[in-house]
Amino acid sequence: MNEENDLFESKHATLWRISMWANGLAPILFFIFILLALGQIFQYNLFAHNQYHTDLLGLFARYPLYVPDVILQMARFILQGAVYYLVLKGVSLGLDMIIETNINYREKKLKGN
DSSP: OHHHHHOHHHHHHHHHHHHHHHHHHHHHHHHHHHHHHHHHHHHHHHHHHHHHHHHHHHHHHOOOOOOHHHHHHHHHHHHHHHHHHHHHHHHHHHHHHHHHHHHHHHHHHHOOO
């Protein structure tokens, strides 16, 4: 029983904590990037008000080229957030796999002796 408790060392705990932080931070970061994408609408609304003295829909009616620009800017933030989300999830899963593999090898080594 004591051998099983020795399988999980302090370095495993450190890696596991990093994994948990990465896993917890991933959805928060993605949500922030979604908010930044929605903030593009407000930024263009402010731009329309300051430059052209109209609202966002008036800007789109007068200059329809701004419609795809807003959409692409929003898509850029969402895609960037998705990439960060996937990277953090990958780091989390990779660290979990490293810990589990190391513990499995130690367990097999102890059973072999």
